Amino acid sequence: MSLLRIENLTVALPQGAERPHAISDVSMSLDAGEILCIVGESGSGKSVSVAATMGLLPAALKITQGRILLDGTDILGFSPAQMRDMRGKRIGMIFQEPMTALNPLMRVRDQVAEIMQVHGAPVGNRVLELLEAVGLPNPATLARAYPHQLSGGQRQRVMIAIALALEPAILIADEPTTALDVTTQMQVLHLIRNIQQRRGMGVLFITHDFGVVAEIADRVVVMQQGAVVESGHVTEILQNPQHPYTLKLIAAVPHTTPPPRPAPPGHPITGRPILELVGVTKTYRGRGAVPAVHQASLRIGRGETLGLVGESGSGKSTLARAIVRLVIPESGAIRFHDTDLRPLSRGQWKPFRKRIQMVFQDPAASLNPRRRVGDIIAEGPVAHGEPRHKARARAIELLRLVQLDPGAADRFPHEFSGGQRQRIGIARALAMEPELLIADEPVSALDVSVQAQILELLEDLRVRLNLTMLFITHDLRVAAQICDRVAVMRRGIIVEQGPTAEVFANPTHDYTRALLDSIPGRRKNQT
Amino acid sequence: MSFLHAFTRNRGAVLGLIILALVALMAATASVVFPFSPWDMQGAPFAHPGEEGFLLGSDSLGRDVAAGIAHGAYVSLLIGAVSTLVGLAIGVSLGAIAGYAGGLMDDAIMRVTEIFQTVPSFILAVVLVAIFRPSLASIVAAIAIVSWPPVTRVVRAEFLTLRNREFVQAAEVLGRSRFAIIVHEILPNALSPIIVLASLMVASAVLLESALSFLGLGDPNLMSWGFMIGSGRSVIRLAWWMSVFPGLAIFLTVLALNLVGDGLADALNPRLSRRR
Numbered sequence: 001m002s003l004l005r006i007e008n009l010t011v012a013l014p015q016g017a018e019r020p021h022a023i024s025d026v027s028m029s030l031d032a033g034e035i036l037c038i039v040g041e042s043g044s045g046k047s048v049s050v051a052a053t054m055g056l057l058p059a060a061l062k063i064t065q066g067r068i069l070l071d072g073t074d075i076l077g078f079s080p081a082q083m084r085d086m087r088g089k090r091i092g093m094i095f096q097e098p099m100t101a102l103n104p105l106m107r108v109r110d111q112v113a114e115i116m117q118v119h120g121a122p123v124g125n126r127v128l129e130l131l132e133a134v135g136l137p138n139p140a141t142l143a144r145a146y147p148h149q150l151s152g153g154q155r156q157r158v159m160i161a162i163a164l165a166l167e168p169a170i171l172i173a174d175e176p177t178t179a180l181d182v183t184t185q186m187q188v189l190h191l192i193r194n195i196q197q198r199r200g201m202g203v204l205f206i207t208h209d210f211g212v213v214a215e216i217a218d219r220v221v222v223m224q225q226g227a228v229v230e231s232g233h234v235t236e237i238l239q240n241p242q243h244p245y246t247l248k249l250i251a252a253v254p255h256t257t258p259p260p261r262p263a264p265p266g267h268p269i270t271g272r273p274i275l276e277l278v279g280v281t282k283t284y285r286g287r288g289a290v291p292a293v294h295q296a297s298l299r300i301g302r303g304e305t306l307g308l309v310g311e312s313g314s315g316k317s318t319l320a321r322a323i324v325r326l327v328i329p330e331s332g333a334i335r336f337h338d339t340d341l342r343p344l345s346r347g348q349w350k351p352f353r354k355r356i357q358m359v360f361q362d363p364a365a366s367l368n369p370r371r372r373v374g375d376i377i378a379e380g381p382v383a384h385g386e387p388r389h390k391a392r393a394r395a396i397e398l399l400r401l402v403q404l405d406p407g408a409a410d411r412f413p414h415e416f417s418g419g420q421r422q423r424i425g426i427a428r429a430l431a432m433e434p435e436l437l438i439a440d441e442p443v444s445a446l447d448v449s450v451q452a453q454i455l456e457l458l459e460d461l462r463v464r465l466n467l468t469m470l471f472i473t474h475d476l477r478v479a480a481q482i483c484d485r486v487a488v489m490r491r492g493i494i495v496e497q498g499p500t501a502e503v504f505a506n507p508t509h510d511y512t513r514a515l516l517d518s519i520p521g522r523r524k525n526q527t
Numbered sequence: 528m529s530f531l532h533a534f535t536r537n538r539g540a541v542l543g544l545i546i547l548a549l550v551a552l553m554a555a556t557a558s559v560v561f562p563f564s565p566w567d568m569q570g571a572p573f574a575h576p577g578e579e580g581f582l583l584g585s586d587s588l589g590r591d592v593a594a595g596i597a598h599g600a601y602v603s604l605l606i607g608a609v610s611t612l613v614g615l616a617i618g619v620s621l622g623a624i625a626g627y628a629g630g631l632m633d634d635a636i637m638r639v640t641e642i643f644q645t646v647p648s649f650i651l652a653v654v655l656v657a658i659f660r661p662s663l664a665s666i667v668a669a670i671a672i673v674s675w676p677p678v679t680r681v682v683r684a685e686f687l688t689l690r691n692r693e694f695v696q697a698a699e700v701l702g703r704s705r706f707a708i709i710v711h712e713i714l715p716n717a718l719s720p721i722i723v724l725a726s727l728m729v730a731s732a733v734l735l736e737s738a739l740s741f742l743g744l745g746d747p748n749l750m751s752w753g754f755m756i757g758s759g760r761s762v763i764r765l766a767w768w769m770s771v772f773p774g775l776a777i778f779l780t781v782l783a784l785n786l787v788g789d790g791l792a793d794a795l796n797p798r799l800s801r802r803r
Binding site for chain 2: 321324325326346349350353354356357358360361362365366367368369370371379380383384425428432
């Protein structure tokens with residue numbers, strides 16, 4: 001008998017939603033000692049399925065059909081008291097965002113002890129044992145810390161410790177590594193795998209990333225638009241996917257081996273660089289004396305794409321923002337052709353605004369929600385003196401260029417999907433006809449399949465418009481796809497740079513090696 | 528459309544809006560319904576409501592209380608609206624500059640704001656009106672001067688969070704001017720708390736004006752609700768209607784403005800309006 005069995009579960013969406021059911025007729029089962037991955041993009045219903053299992057569905061969603069059997073009993077018939085007894089004790093859960101899942105006002109020790117107290121279990125020495133079991137260094141000191149004093153990975157380990165406290169038979173993990181850096185992600189994945197094997201738990205693991213699936217799953221369920229489209233053993237699914245959607249998802253995961261790229265027209269090392277950074281340093285006030293960027297030096301040749309890779313807090317975004325004067329570095333030179341941009345005033349910078357443009361990370365936040373798309377795209381040229389009607393006309397051409405319907409010009413940003421909004425953001429940058437395009441994590445907020453489309457578009461535009469690009473990303477797989485050269489940044493310092501293929505094949509710095517080893521699914525892909 | 532829908536779902540707000548519309552209608556038609564100065568004697572003094580053709584009675588000089596209320600509505604609404612507009616103009620511009628520029632400019636503006644906030648606003652208004660002689664302009668100015676500091680604080684807080692948003696940074700990168708960024712990019716996104724605050728400011732301005740007139744610091748040429756209460760106060764046992772009806776008018780108008788303000792706050796906050 002399965003540990004957990006979901007049978008024909010249907011959850012209705014409130015009236016007026018884009019589809020009648022959040023999930024319809026979903027069935028799956030989880031056995032002891034296996035990891036079942038539920039894979040799908042945002043809106044596929046994967047989170048709703050587990051929320052129903054935990055009794056955590058939002059009030060607007062109603063279960064209209066189906067059963068959820070835990071050890072043979074239907075938990076949908078449970079009273080609230082029975083439900084509370086089950087949560088934590090028989091099913092543990094970890095969430096995506098470790099910062100918001102922990103109570104910021106409680107010490108780690110109290111939060112871990114809380115679940116045992118709630119269920120009437122003796123606490124004793126368990127807290128320290130648990131913290132040690134999830135591989136936290138110095139459990140005694142850590143137990144006294146508050147969540148904000150821990151790193152993201154440490155917080156997620158605390159969450160895992162809480163979920164494991166009562167040794168539940170089932171662990172539900174809802175995208176537990178999505179908010180983490182790659183190296184941390186790999187550690188947390190290993191930890192979950194280890195604990196699962198040691199205790200023979202069943203793990204229900206939700207993810208959107210097939211790389212993670214390859215790393216951790218025993219069996220896979222693929223969901224699309226609220227329905228299960230394919231399920232099976234992990235090797236089967238990865239090597240012989242049947243459903244077109246699964247194929248699409250797997251194909252969308254960027255390969256780790258960089259494809260061969262034609263050499264850019266200007267030689268990156270000998271030719272005159274378009275942009276050259278020399279010893280750029282930026283320290284934020286009030287963060288101790290640690291510079292966010294320390295002595296960063298880079299060159300970008302004409303027509304080249306340079307990838308700036310690093311984990312969160314590495315200073316890559318600060319460096320990108322320093323180039324466009326969103327932050328002002330205290331020393332170093334930012335040479336664009338022959339001009340040092342660093343000492344220029346706001347006014348002196350203005351002519352360069354046309355030549356250097358930026359695409360931002362979060363397409364939802366980077367477009368003014370109160371303005372129409374056409375105005376958003378046209379505003380740059382208008383600010384530089386182009387007549388409004390001409391700029392509007394060109395905005396419509398640009399919408400076509402980024403493969404959007406020209407009718408989009410009269411609509412507001414919230415009417416578009418994430419990928420479409422990012423296309424608008426790109427169109428806005430291109431409206432200035434820049435030479436240098438800085439893309440700050442342009443795909444990290446997007447689903448994998450959308451990610452692939454945006455990368456394709458950027459690559460296509462780069463070739464057609466002869467753009468030079470500085471591409472900032474935390475995802476080495478993305479960098480491998482699109483960059484001629486990469487620079488790896490860690491704690492504000494550029495530790496390695498070189499042609500992408502070379503860096504990937506023979507990393508010289510330990511950190512680069514660690515990053516490469518942490519790419520989920522890498523080893524299994526290569527075998 | 529969705530805004531209207533969310534607003535009309537709040538029954539209190541709709542009621543407030545109706546009351547407010549009636550008060551405005553009363554102010555607009557005052558000179559038609561009562562085609563005489565509210566200062567003129569119209570009959571015997573101390574007539575009870577309903578007697579001698581006085582709907583709401585007459586005062587100690589035989590003036591029509593109903594006419595006073597109708598004409599006073601105009602004064603109350605005018606002073607409420609104009610002083611709020613002036614207060615908003617001061618508060619929004621200072622708050623926008625403080626929040627957008629940050630640093631020393633921010634410090635300087637906020638210290639000045641705090642100085643104004645530490646002085647009790649009513650006392651300051653009384654002093655200002657007394658210095659500048661009571662007139663419509665000086666009353667509007669005094670109310671505006673005491674009511675801008677909260678606006679500055681709210682606008683500054685909004686600007687502080689908004690100026691680090693990516694769409695503002697994008698506008699910087701596009702090379703737009705500071706003025707354009709403030710007015711076209713940030714301000715429209717900070718509008719909802721400003722609108723809510725404005726509706727409540729009108730309410731407090733109406734109250735302030737009444738309080739000033741009650742103390743005899745109103746414009747001597749304009750009939751106002753506060754003045755009517757003030758003049759009726761000494762004979763309240765003899766002629767309760769002289770104080771009660773203007774009092775009711777103030778109460779209803781301020782209540783209506785508050786209801787509308789709450790309704791706006793709910794409707795403009797998408798998270799709250801969805802929960803309803």
